[in-house]
Amino acid sequence: MTPGSAGNEVPDTQDAGVMADKQRRWKVPSEGFVKANWDAAINLNLRMMGIGVIIWDERGEVLAAYCDQKKYVQQPATTECMALWKAMELGRDLGFNRVIFEGDAHTIVKAVNEESEDFLAYRSIVQDAKQMLQQHRNWKVQFVNRNLNEVAHILAKMAISLETEKVWMEDITSCISESIEKDKECMNNVD
Template sequence: MEKLLGKVDKTELSEIATVMRSLWLRRNEFCYEGLFKSPSQMLRTAKEELHEFEMAQQKLIANSQGNNIERRNQVWQRPKENYIKVNWDAALDLKGRKAGLGVIIRDEDGEPLVAVEGQQTNVVNPAIVEIYALWKAMEIYRDLKMERVIFEGDAQLIVKAVNSQEEDRSVYGSIVEVAKSLLGLWKGWSVEFVYRNEMR
């Protein structure tokens, strides 16, 4: 490890550590659950998790430097008239390999209409849980045939993926593509990024 520290920079070291962790998890999944991930799938997952970690670190740095004071004081904003706002979120217990999902739906006056919660097991990637929560929220409104809906979440990676025109080839890409197809069916639907404190 000491030799490695002298040869690579901080960015490369982070990539190496993330890949090593993914190798360890891959080994455990194979030994204890009989699951086998291909090397390419493992590398994709490692890159995605590193990206999520780096974004979280950047957010913490911005907060500590005081650049986010005004944003921290912001609160939930009501949608346009005749629109519904859906806030979704997810939390991952990496050690327990389980996640909690939450969706709250409010009208233009901020009154809660529906609250939905759920759980998922055998998950280790926070992005998978976030896109699954968004997809579930979209399914509710597809079934209700609601035409004016704003979906808000604090997972910037997922918001960008769903709004992107390019095909998503990540490990959770299939769910992203389903979410995109649902979004394309309704002209009054949008998926937007907000910071966590603005979802309350």
Template sequence: MGAGVIIQDVEGEVLAALSMPRSNISSPGFAEVNALWRAMQLGAELGIEHTIFKGDALGIIRAVNSKDENWEWNGPKVEVIKAVLANRPFWKIQHTYREGNKVADFLAKFAYTVNKEKVWIEDGPGGLYSFVIQDKIVMSEYE
């Protein structure tokens, strides 16, 4: 599988992008939790203080935002994510529709073309910006 992470500012401009190939992933939910965890790690590495992490896996978003313990989808990592969020009050996690998450999908598919994790700062692989524009258009329709 491949995972993709995009970090954008409030105007939707690209701050960082990540593609990471992964193997031996047992389920889509497990993959989504690991992608969220890596996005959070990248945010911490870049010193991002205020952010909203968005994902299209509604079950995962609900699990990490719930006060109840959740042991589905690699439960220990879900609980670690919750603990990190508790210590970072300006980090939020919210659901976005798949139609508005095409950049991350593009980066996940791009991961199939690389042997190891690839990170871009204020850039991304060729073709990225057409998906950035598409996501901006879709998200403006939902607002």
């Protein structure tokens, strides 16, 4: 654990903020934290992307879900950056002070957590994300394998076909209910 502001502790991440990918099952965030899983999907033929975000509490209950599409996007790395940024905006707008942002885009997680500026195509989004992290000392961005980011991925793919953004706060869309239940089942079957 790393000390955070006001005596709070923020879970450490390994390798410049990149979580070891040996984790086999999705885990709830530490006590007092929420977890925001984020992902992006891209359709290069349509030049469109989808963003999916799901926010969980420490009991594994869904607090919010979000999806939206953006047009004229061609770079996969940029789509992932935009998804992380949207997850951060959602966390800020909902007033969450202790957040772990998990995504399966290793390059983006690394870019946000390191000092290097070797990411020209999406530099401004990464810099904005870094600034947001500096303003919220109890926020962390870490890597998670795709199989542990399934709900956010489903939302991102669904978003490509939407005409407007969707936010669910209590009644979660049925298209992700099965994946949510699967994650909860895995959480309850700890080795």
